[in-house]
Amino acid sequence: MKEKYADEARRGFTLYELGMLEKDPEPVAFSGFGVHVSNEEIAARRWDQVWLCVSSTALRAGNWVGELARATGEATWVMLQPSLDDRDWLLQWIPPERLVSGMIPFISFHAPLKPGERYAKPGTAFWLPPMTRGPFSGPPERLQPVIHTLRAGGYPARATRDVARDVAIPSAVLTVFVNGLEAAGWSFERFLQHDSLERVHRAAREAVQVAASHTKGSASAVLPLLRPALFKVLLPVAAQLTPFDLETYLKVHFTKVEEQTRWMMRTYVDLGRSAGLPVGNLQAASR
Structure with a gap:
């Protein structure tokens, strides 16, 4: 994480899960996680999974992907980027046997979106549309732990042949x-x-x-x-x-x-x- 956001992240986040009928979602505190700002900190630990939650253009900004790849050893990498050439670009850093592709079909945003919306305090709202299941594909030995992790947290992930x-x-x-x-x-x-x-x-x-x-x-x-x-x-x-x-x-x-x-x-x-x-x-x- 960038240093300028680290203190805010360490304080935790306020989340709001939106439903189809609920008008006043209750805030949920999300905290108790580690925050790292350097590759030295990352390299000092063993990592099972690395999730790329940035845009296709941010992926290519600077040389951070290569540095992170070296710092995370043999971890499974999970990419969520939508551009047609993103996977090919990542393969220069991560071999195909360690790369899982996925899509998260939910919506999230900083709440409130506009004046007048009713939230207890500013936070992050998210909505999982009914009947949606997040698709993921990749080598089975890497894919199954990713699916298991998401399902353990209550997210309806599914395996598919080619995301x-x-x-x-x-x-x-x-x-x-x-x-x-x-x-x-x-x-x-x-x-x-x-x-x-x-x-x-x-x-x-x-x-x-x-x-x-x-x-x-x-x-x-x-x-x-x-x-x-x-x-x-x-x-x-x-x-x-x-x-x-x-x-x-x-x-x-x-x-x-x-x-x-x-x-x-x-x-x-x-x-x-x-x-x-x-x-x-x-x-x-x-x-």
């Missing part, structure tokens, strides 16, 4: 959606206008084809569904179902990781060109 392939197409659609929402000033109303939806629709189709090609998957079941009407129907429904202000959350969260969104858009363009796929709409949408 990268499973999430590539949904991630492509989400990335183009977020990029289009930012272009619309983070306004659902402006995003849902005809011209905006058409641009997002065309770019999303290209991104999905790139993702399918790169992971050797198939986009045949998804492409017929990618129509402007889909966004027009699903976005208002999603906004009604989330127990927080979805429009505000998307602006706050994806402004924080905007460099990752830009990186992923450029990655779709570059990989698409290399594969000889059309990327004109993706390129026009990229900033």
